[in-house]
Every structure is written in structure tokens, then in C-alpha cells.
Amino acid sequence: MRSVSRRALLRGGALGAAAVTVTGCAAEKPAPPAAAPPDPETLLLRELIASKERTVALYASAASARLEPFRQRHEAHLAELRRRLPPAPPAASPTSSPSGSPVPSPSGSAAQGVPSVRTLRNMEHRAAALRVRQIVGVSPPLAQLLASIGACEAAHALALSRPL
DSSP states (O other), X not given: OOOOOHHHHHHHXXXXXXXXXXXXXXXXXXXXXXOOOOOHHHHHHHHHHHHHHHHHXXXXXXXXXXXXXXXXXXXXXXXXXXXXXXXXXXXXXXXXXXXXXXXXXXXXXXXXXXXXXXHHHHHHHHHHHHHHHHXXXXXXXXXXXXXXXXXXXXXXXXXXXXXX
16 A cells, blocks of 8 residues: 655645635626515505406496596595605516405406496405505505505495495
């Protein structure tokens, strides 16, 4: 068996350490800056805007003069929600809703044609109930707006339960 000299052992160890260091430096690249998590209020505003757009479209598809004031109030809500939405960064994309609740949407025959008053009433009722959960943890101005929108939706549900 051949013996290894002390000098050869030190030289091999130094070369090994240099190889590990160079490999470690080459593999170590600076991480790209982490994107800031999206603002929960901005996500909520986007969710609300999408919901209001569907609601306005549903009322528009009803094509009833009696339902026109309801559609106009939803358009006013939509305009105020859009006004409060900050400009989106170039690479921003909407993600899931922070409320963890489904957004009210038309269902059944309403999604296929002219919605019934019952469908509209149920949609308004679900939307008003959802606003109470959405208020939790938002800024006071947004909470006030959501409470006002929810009160309007509750009034719509009540009005739609009566003959028009």
C-alpha cells in the first residue's frame, strides 16, 4: 500500500476546498426581489367590481322599466368601487378573494336568459348578507361603503319581494 505524503494531502484538500468554494459561488445567484403580496383591500375591490358588473348585466338583461332604478343604483355602486381601486401594477393579476366567500352570481335560468324577479331578489339577499362578512378587517372608509352597498342590496331584496 502506498503512503500519501503530508504535502500531497494538504494540496488535495486545498484543491477540494477551492472547488467547493467556486461551485458554491457559481450556483449562488442573487434571488430576484420578492413581489409584495397583493393588498387584501385591492383584491376585495376587484372582487366587488366583478360582482357588480355581473349584477348590472343581469338587470340590463331583464329589460324592464320597473327594474331600471335598481340597475342604476348598482351602476352607482360600481362607479364608486372603481374610483377607489388603485391603479394596477403592470404584472398584476387578480387572485382568489380574501373574503373566502363565493361572489354572488346569477344561477339557473337567469344565466341563460331573462332573469326572474325571484332570481334577482335572491341574488340581492345573498349579496347583502355577504357584505357583513366582507367588512371585517377593512379600512373604515371601505367598511362604510360596503355597509351602504349592503343596505341598498337588502332594500332591493325587500322591494323585489313585493309586487312591482
